[in-house]
Amino acid sequence: MQLYKSQQIKVHNSLTGKKEAFKPINEGHIGMYVCGPTVYSNVHLGNCRTFMSFDMIFRYFKHLGFKVRYVRNITDAGHLENDAxxxxxxxxxxxxxxxxxxxxxxxxxxxxxxxxxxxxNLLPPSIEPTATGHIIEQIEIIKEIIANGFAYEVNGSVYFDVITFNESKEYGKLSGRKLEDMIANTRELTAQSEKRNPQDFALWKKAEPQHIMRWPSPWGDGFPGWHLECTAMSTKYLGETFDIHGGGMDLKFPHHECEIAQSEASCGKSPVNYWLHANMLTLNGKKMSKSTGNNIYPSEIFTGENDILTKAYSPSVVRFFMMQAHYTSILDLSDTALLASEKGYFRLVEAMEHISKLPVSKASTFDVKAWQQLCYDAMNDDFNTPILISHLFDAVKNINLIKEGKATISDADLLVLQNTMTSFVHDVLGIESQAGATEDSSQTLNGVIEVLIGLRNEARANKDFATSDKIRDELIALGIQLKDGKDGTNFSLNQ
RNA sequence: GGCAUCGUGGCCGAGUGGCUAGGCACAGCUCUGCAAAAGCUUGUACAGCGGUUCGAAUCCGCUCGAUGCCUCCA
Incomplete structure (x- = not known):
C-alpha cells in the first residue's frame, strides 16, 4: 500500500486563507507548478529558500508514494522592467x-x-520549461482571451481588460483586493498609456525596433506579457486545472492574480486548487537588497567571503537552518542563527552515523512506532518541518542514550528508527551528511587520526597528560574533535 | 496612503482558548586524569492597553513596531 493512503495532508491554501485537507484531482497523482527565476543575474538567497521549500514539499509527496509532475519554469524572455x-x-x-x-x-x-x-541539494523538477520555448502557446491563449472579450488590441500590443473581467468574474480574490479599492488608490499614471485602465496588464507587447527579443504574432512583432508564460506552460503540462501552484509571497499580487484571470478568461476555469506561498527571507532583520548592500549570495556563504557572516557555512547547514522555520513564516538569516543551526546540524548528523552501530536488546525503552507517526503528523500539518525536526532531535537523544547503554532498542525497532531517520533527514528534508561526517573524509586522514588517538591513549595510560592534551588540543585547532566514550575514542571533523 | 502578514523566554524558531515544541547559549549535576562529547535538571516567555470568557500568549478592538505587496522581484 502506498503511504499516502494512510496519511492525510493539510495545506494552507492562500486562496481561502485556511488550512484545508489536500485532495489531488487524480488519486495518487499530483500536478505542481512553481514560478521559477528570471535568469538575468545570479540567483539570490531568497529565491533559493522558496525553491527549497517546494523541493521539500515535492520530496515529501514522493516519499508518500505520489506520482508528482513538478513543473518549474525558467523565465528567459526579458519582459520589461516597469509598467511604462x-x-x-x-x-x-x-x-x-x-x-x-x-x-x-x-x-x-x-x-x-x-x-x-x-x-x-534540490531535486530537479520533472519539467523545466522556458518562456521563449512556449511563444506559440502564449499566442494561442491571447487569441482565446480576445475571442472571449477579455482583452483588446492597441497599436500592436494586447492588454487584458481587468474591468470587463471583473464584471463576470472576480479579480483580486487571491490577494484579498477589491478592484474598486484599487481603482480608488491608483497613483496618477506616468506618461500616456495605451491601456484603457491602469489595472489592465499586458498580454503581448509590441517590440520597438531596438528590442532584440521579438517574435512574430497576429498583432505584429513583439513579446509576451509578464504573466502569460506561467499560464501557458502550466496549462500545457498540467492541464486547465491542476493541484498546486506555488511561488514566493511577493508573487501573489499581481502575478498570481493575473494568472488566475488569464486562465478564467481563456478556458473559463479556475486554474489551481491549492495556492501555496512561501514567505520571505530577511537578512539581519531587513529586506535583502542589492542597492543597500544588505545582500548575500549563496556562494559567498559557502566560501565565507563576505562582510556579514563570521565564517563559512556549508549548503547543508544553510538548508537545515531554513528547514528549522516553517515555509510560510518570514525567516531572518543572521550569523548567530546560522551558528546555532550549525551546531544542531552536527549533532543530528552524528547521531545518524551512530544508528547502524547501536546495540540491540529484546525490548525498546522508546516507542519508535509512536514517534514515527509524530514525524508524519508534523509533515502532514502543512509541511511543518520545524516540528518534524524537534521530533528528530527526540530520536537523537534516544540514539545517544542507547549508545551509552542508558536505554535499549529492539532489533525490529532499530530498523524502523533507521529507515525513518533516513527517510526524513535525507529524502524529505534533503539534508546530507557532508562536511563533518567522518565517512566523507579520506581513508588516509582517518588512518592518521587513528594513529594519533592510539598515541594519545598510550600517553594517557602512562599518565603523560601533557602529551595527551597536546594531541587533543592541536587536533581541535584543526577542526578535529576527539570524543572519549565508553567504547573508546571517536572523532568528528567540524570543518 | 491602501492591502496583507506578523510581533513568543538571552538568541533562533514552533504552537495557538486550559495539558508549558525543538535548536543554540547560560547554570548545576553525572561521566572524565582534566576537558570535550553525551545524558540529566533548572529557565514559567508570548509588544502595550482595553474587552469577551470560568480561563487567553492563543478570540475581538485600539496603539506601537516590523516585514512584504501596491512598479520587475522568490
Whole structure:
C-alpha cells in the first residue's frame, strides 16, 4: 500500500486563507507548478529558500508514494522592467551591459541557478520549461482571451481588460483586493498609456525596433506579457486545472492574480486548487537588497567571503537552518542563527552515523512506532518541518542514550528508527551528511587520526597528560574533535 | 496612503482558548586524569492597553513596531 493512503495532508491554501485537507484531482497523482527565476543575474538567497521549500514539499509527496509532475519554469524572455511603455527589458539590458547576446545572459545565469540549487541539494523538477520555448502557446491563449472579450488590441500590443473581467468574474480574490479599492488608490499614471485602465496588464507587447527579443504574432512583432508564460506552460503540462501552484509571497499580487484571470478568461476555469506561498527571507532583520548592500549570495556563504557572516557555512547547514522555520513564516538569516543551526546540524548528523552501530536488546525503552507517526503528523500539518525536526532531535537523544547503554532498542525497532531517520533527514528534508561526517573524509586522514588517538591513549595510560592534551588540543585547532566514550575514542571533523 | 502578514523566554524558531515544541547559549549535576562529547535538571516567555470568557500568549478592538505587496522581484 502506498503511504499516502494512510496519511492525510493539510495545506494552507492562500486562496481561502485556511488550512484545508489536500485532495489531488487524480488519486495518487499530483500536478505542481512553481514560478521559477528570471535568469538575468545570479540567483539570490531568497529565491533559493522558496525553491527549497517546494523541493521539500515535492520530496515529501514522493516519499508518500505520489506520482508528482513538478513543473518549474525558467523565465528567459526579458519582459520589461516597469509598467511604462518605454521600459527596458531586463535581459536585454544585461546583455547590452556585458556586450553579449541576450541568450548568453540567459545561459550563464541558468547555469548558475542550476549549480546553486544543486549545492543546496534540490531535486530537479520533472519539467523545466522556458518562456521563449512556449511563444506559440502564449499566442494561442491571447487569441482565446480576445475571442472571449477579455482583452483588446492597441497599436500592436494586447492588454487584458481587468474591468470587463471583473464584471463576470472576480479579480483580486487571491490577494484579498477589491478592484474598486484599487481603482480608488491608483497613483496618477506616468506618461500616456495605451491601456484603457491602469489595472489592465499586458498580454503581448509590441517590440520597438531596438528590442532584440521579438517574435512574430497576429498583432505584429513583439513579446509576451509578464504573466502569460506561467499560464501557458502550466496549462500545457498540467492541464486547465491542476493541484498546486506555488511561488514566493511577493508573487501573489499581481502575478498570481493575473494568472488566475488569464486562465478564467481563456478556458473559463479556475486554474489551481491549492495556492501555496512561501514567505520571505530577511537578512539581519531587513529586506535583502542589492542597492543597500544588505545582500548575500549563496556562494559567498559557502566560501565565507563576505562582510556579514563570521565564517563559512556549508549548503547543508544553510538548508537545515531554513528547514528549522516553517515555509510560510518570514525567516531572518543572521550569523548567530546560522551558528546555532550549525551546531544542531552536527549533532543530528552524528547521531545518524551512530544508528547502524547501536546495540540491540529484546525490548525498546522508546516507542519508535509512536514517534514515527509524530514525524508524519508534523509533515502532514502543512509541511511543518520545524516540528518534524524537534521530533528528530527526540530520536537523537534516544540514539545517544542507547549508545551509552542508558536505554535499549529492539532489533525490529532499530530498523524502523533507521529507515525513518533516513527517510526524513535525507529524502524529505534533503539534508546530507557532508562536511563533518567522518565517512566523507579520506581513508588516509582517518588512518592518521587513528594513529594519533592510539598515541594519545598510550600517553594517557602512562599518565603523560601533557602529551595527551597536546594531541587533543592541536587536533581541535584543526577542526578535529576527539570524543572519549565508553567504547573508546571517536572523532568528528567540524570543518 | 491602501492591502496583507506578523510581533513568543538571552538568541533562533514552533504552537495557538486550559495539558508549558525543538535548536543554540547560560547554570548545576553525572561521566572524565582534566576537558570535550553525551545524558540529566533548572529557565514559567508570548509588544502595550482595553474587552469577551470560568480561563487567553492563543478570540475581538485600539496603539506601537516590523516585514512584504501596491512598479520587475522568490
Amino acid at each position: 511603455d518605454e521600459g527596458e527589458d531586463k535581459i536585454a539590458k544585461k546583455a547590452k551591459l556585458e556586450q553579449i547576446e541576450p541568450m548568453e545572459v540567459v545561459q550563464r545565469y541558468t547555469v548558475d541557478f542550476h549549480n546553486t540549487l544543486q549545492k543546496f
